[in-house]
Amino acid sequence: MGSGGALTGRLSRIRTSRNSKSVSTQKNESITLLKHPWRHIKPFVSIRQSFSTSPFNNIIPKNIPLLFPQMENRNIEKLLFYDLETTGLSGGAGTLAFLAGFGWVENDRLIINQYFLHDFPGEIDFLLLIKELLTDDKILVSYNGKSFDHPLLRTRFLMKGLKLPSISEIDLLHTSRRLWKNRLPSCRLGVIEDRILDIHRVNDIPGIEVPDIYFDFLKTNKSEPLEGVFKHHLQDIKSLAFLLAYINGQWFNPFNIPENDKTSFGKIMLFRNREEGLELLKQSFLKKDNEAGKILSIYYKRNKNLTAAVNIWKEMWNNSQELFQGLELAKYYEHKTKEIESALEIVKLLMQKENTERIMSKLEHRMRRLERKSVSG
């Protein structure tokens, strides 16, 4: 019901702006309303360029970490951080981008171009300006861009008879989830900024308000409220660069990684065959992090180092009698050392704690088998 109302409202706003011929003619006057440093470069498009210090300046080497293996050996200067502000969330033909930002590192600076679409008739110029930046040696960096920004751009290019160049993309949402989903309440960019990057926005505009501010601009020509959107959008792109620089820095200096991130970084490093990952996980496990113990023991088990795996399971079991370590120890006692009574004791303890029907039936099955072996053996 709520979403239906929102859709009706959006359609009504689009209809109002499209039915009003005078809106477009008024736009030619409104373009000059955008203050310096905005520059009017096409009938309905303006551009603003911003400069700040590159967050990669103190990081050596400046290669993209192997955390993103498909980008191996490419230089930071090939990255194109990007973000769109749009007229809504839903995909399809009804939503378009009215603000596009692209940032890149040049020498010691982070340069960000923001392109603003004053009204719908200028969309083709808006897209052509974007296309100029998308050369095939670039790597796009986004936050949820693979699911949101990229498909939306593809649709808009298609609708204007243009082809969106095919470029590799790093979507930092998924990297962030792998790194921090266990210790942050959510992995929205704002939360990552606040809790990881130490970036705290003041008077920031919530994303949900952005489409309405743009539709109001289309109707009233008043550009002041857009300043908040421009500021919000610029910060989004800066944060992308800072986030990748942060991950890059940790990747190349693994022993400076904060205590509570060692397990997740260690896990990814181990997955990427970086032996520092093993050391990080060992350090976490020494601090009683059972998740680190779980990852480490699976690694040892797969690499046929059963002694090391068993030592971890025993220690984990002494710390807390949970399903993972209990089951692994029960398997080990039953099949390797033939200590049937030890296995049985563990399974019975797990059954006292378990309340999931599915797990319970598996434990019962295991217990019956162990009891048969105990009687016969």
Next chain:
DNA sequence: TGAAGGGAAGTTAGCTATAC
């Protein structure tokens, strides 16, 4: 509202150990 991708859970195939 739609799409991508990570992870959990479920399924299947292949291998090994054991019982008869």
Next chain:
DNA sequence: GTATAGCTAACTTCCCTTCA
């Protein structure tokens, strides 16, 4: 030697989150 059971890895399916 054959049947059965268990384990593991690989694969599939489903759910959840994020974007303005």
